[in-house]
Amino acid sequence: MQFKLSILMQNFPYLIGGLKLTLSLTLLAMLFGIALGLALALLKISKNVLLKRAASTYIEIIRGTPLLLQILVVYYVFPGFGIEFNAFTAGIVALSMNSAAYISEIFRAGIESISEGQMEAAFSVGMNYAKSMRYIILPQTIRRVLPPITNEIVAMLKDTSLVMIISLAELTYRSKQISAATANVITPYVAAGAIYLIITIPLTQYAQRLERRFSKGD
């Protein structure tokens, strides 16, 4: 068994097709995940005990169960309650719901790291809570959460491979198909791994650079 360039060349377009699906899943899940994660973070720091507890419970459930199980639940269990998705949408929903829980904790920590004086200064010039958040606290939070959110994007990119369980033909799934069809396990898996790394290594380095820059103060 050895790496065969011919097998790679022949199946390269098919793999790239899988990569496109991987990237769309990552992008969409991150967009929804960030929006939902921010909302969850705001609920969690709110003074309303009920909202706070609801957000905490959601985060606990998501963080305490495997993503693979969450994907299965969204695809196979939700339809029983009348919520039906095609595989792609189910994948997006499960990945978004999952990343939201992790991102909300990043946002919460980011918001809480802004000194209390900022909120007080915003209040002192007549801003209400919503305006203080929007114009003063969140713009400062964004800079601080950028590195951990970039890391979250890397994690998400890799985790999208789990949607193969509901037969979504993303990158990993396609490499498995190719290995079955060509009876060569090394070539497609090495190729898929290389493609992941081409994307994840620069992202990780970018996150580290941001972190260094922000840790210097500005």
Place this chain on the structure above:
Amino acid sequence: MIKTVNLTKKFGNLTVLEDINFSIKQGERVVIIGPSGAGKSTFIRCLNFLEKPTSGEVYFKGEKITEKSNLPHLRQRIGMVFQHFNLFPHLTALQNVTIAPMKVKGMRKKEAGDIAMYYLLKVGLEKRVKHYPRQLSGGEKQRVAIARALAMQPDLMLFDEPTSALDIEMIQEVLETMEQIAQEGMTMIVVTHEISFAKEVADRLIFMADGSIVEESTPKEFFTEPKTERAKKFLSKVVSVYTY
């Protein structure tokens, strides 16, 4: 303009302020001094409800302030300058001053910019408008903070130890700015340790200790003939520090 009746503030079991009865008229300048831990900052923060009083009342222009009042609206009328400046680090000096007029009063950028420039000029920072807070010295930061508060055109200004976090050589520029505002007739309540400022600017001086107003008089009376032992003790320490 502002009045408190039996204002009391407790943090848990600790009583920080006890039965403070205070009032200030339009155009009056009141300086509050006293040892640290006297409750001076807590008191001034209760006036715009950044701290919620445990009991007692605060009246602003005859209207009782409660937790249910329109606090954002009220705070537009009461400017505040903090010990640690609390400038918005993601905004330039100019944006620090325009943000509230724009987002709170709904002014256009041009109009808010004109007002901001007027006040930045007044505090002597017209050449630093594009700088971010991190590019400014402590004294400059505090003057931007003063311009930020003034740009909302408040009826009353609260200063919470505005020079305590500054290096010696920057204290003067901030005090001069404050004196200038006082000369223009602004109603001011200033918590400070700056004796010379108190002497020059204050119409009335309040000495606080252990959560209460211990003595209330003109600065001249207070510094030459303090009535209480507590004030005498405090002054003996302050005078030795400031060596006059």
